Amino acid sequence: MSTKPKVGFVGVGYMGHGMAKNILQGGYDLMIKGNRNRVPVESLTAMGAHEAGSLAEMAAGCDIVFLCLSNSPQVEAVIRGEGGLLANGKPGLIVVDTTTANPVSTMALAAELEAAGMHMVDAPLGRTPKEAEAGTLDAMVGAAPEVFERVKPVIDCWAGSVTHLGPVGSGHKMKLVMNFLGTGYAALYAEAFTMGAKVGLAPQLVRQVIGGSRMGCGFFETYTQWVCDRDPDAHLFTLDNAAKDIGYVCLMAQAAGMANPMSAAVRNAFASAVAQGKEADYMPMLADHIASLNGLDLGEEVEKGRG
Numbered sequence: 001m002s003t004k005p006k007v008g009f010v011g012v013g014y015m016g017h018g019m020a021k022n023i024l025q026g027g028y029d030l031m032i033k034g035n036r037n038r039v040p041v042e043s044l045t046a047m048g049a050h051e052a053g054s055l056a057e058m059a060a061g062c063d064i065v066f067l068c069l070s071n072s073p074q075v076e077a078v079i080r081g082e083g084g085l086l087a088n089g090k091p092g093l094i095v096v097d098t099t100t101a102n103p104v105s106t107m108a109l110a111a112e113l114e115a116a117g118m119h120m121v122d123a124p125l126g127r128t129p130k131e132a133e134a135g136t137l138d139a140m141v142g143a144a145p146e147v148f149e150r151v152k153p154v155i156d157c158w159a160g161s162v163t164h165l166g167p168v169g170s171g172h173k174m175k176l177v178m179n180f181l182g183t184g185y186a187a188l189y190a191e192a193f194t195m196g197a198k199v200g201l202a203p204q205l206v207r208q209v210i211g212g213s214r215m216g217c218g219f220f221e222t223y224t225q226w227v228c229d230r231d232p233d234a235h236l237f238t239l240d241n242a243a244k245d246i247g248y249v250c251l252m253a254q255a256a257g258m259a260n261p262m263s264a265a266v267r268n269a270f271a272s273a274v275a276q277g278k279e280a281d282y283m284p285m286l287a288d289h290i291a292s293l294n295g296l297d298l299g300e301e302v303e304k305g306r307g
Contacts, residue, residue, distance in 0.1 A: 004028055005063035007154060008052065010078055011099075012040045014236070015125060016068035018132030019098070019158040020044055023066075025135075026157035031058050055081070059088035064151060067097045068125075071244055072105040079109050091117030096151055098123050098139075100179065100241075102248045103172040104255055106142075110168040119147045120168050123155060124175035129236065136160035140178075142170035176252050179245040180263050182219065182283075186242070187269040189223050190287040194294050202305025203228050203298065226284035228302055239286060240279035243270040 009020045010033045017040040024030050030049045034041035045051055052058040055078060058065060065085060069075055075097055079085050085095055095113060097106065097120065110120035126138030139159040141148060148164050155162055165174055196206040207224040210216055225234035246267045253260035273281070273289040281289075291298040 005150070005154070006031070006061060008033070008058040008062035008065035009049075009068070010055070010058070010065065011035070011068035012044060013037070013068070014129045015098075015132045015137075016040070016066075017043065018129060018134070019066070019068060019137070020049065021047065021133065022135040022158040023154060024048055026154070028154065028157070031062055033058055054083055055085060056083045056088040059085045059093065060090065063092070064094045064096060064154060065089075066154075067095065067099055069097075069099045070241070071099065072102040072248075075099050075101055076105060076109065079113070086112060086116060086118070089113075089116070089118050093118040094121060094147060094151055095119070096121040096123050096155070097172075098125055100124050100175050100245050100248070101172050103169045103176070103252055106172050107169045119144070121147060121151055122168060122171035123151075124171050126161075126175075126178065131160070132158065139163070140165055140171040140174045142166060142168045142172065144168070173252065176245065176249045179242075180249045180266070183242050183246045183249075183270065184262065184266050185217075185219055186223065186283050186286050187266045189220065189227075189284075190269070190290040193227055193287050193298065194291045194296060197291065197296055197298065197301040198294060203302050204305045223284045223287075226282070227287050227298065230299060230302065232282070235283045237283045238279060239270055239273050239281050239283065242283055242286075243267070243274045243279070246270055 007023055007028045008031045012020050012032050012034050020032055024047050031052045032044055032049045033052045067075055067078060106122050113120045121143040123139045123141045131137045135158050137159045138161045139155050141164045165171055193203050193206055207228050211220060222235045225231040249263045250260060250267050253263060273286055278289055288298045
């Protein structure tokens, strides 16, 4: 009989599918709970996963449950809901939240689970769905040491790099610091390309000079695959999700009692795009929004630069 824990997984979308697949391939008995999209659910059940009829069934039958959802309200509903994990889990259940979430919410949920004899781990992700499928994501983990040791073998199935940062909440805090930098770069790049075009520098020239300098980086490379090459799949992360993340950054800063002029400005850049119906656009497309505010079509500026 296997001594491995029984694992549940809620949210088998872009990132979750690959993570769940790699847990299965690690030899774990896996129960999944999907959403309206049946494609990833059917893919995983064909590989041997069991589909839970309810969260209550998963909570009662699993030792560790992973969450990979869109935001903190969804996480709160899965944990606190009438048919959720808190009401139906057995003592010792570990809930691992890989969502990019609000640490204030995470800490509150952790306290409620602890009071019921359960445990919370936050393990937000770095990298993309490509690395999720390959099992090479980055995991930033907040957990008590003994709980971390119990979940690490399962996280190792889908992560190439696992960093235990400290107690519960540490992972989500670090993820928000990281996403502040990412959204900040996106907003800076958007304005820089518009500024260049306004003064007669084609986007390709900006890419050539900046990309080859000390200010170039991997994020700049993927960003310019959209701006200069018009590759819509360069960075598949929506402006709506980015706006959510930078909003959480500002809430974290507010809770810490700090002045945050830069993150507030970045939040406004993304909020402006979302307010004008661009929420389904991807991160580098913020550059087109900023260009439009300044009376430019960035695609046309790219074409001019080819002439």
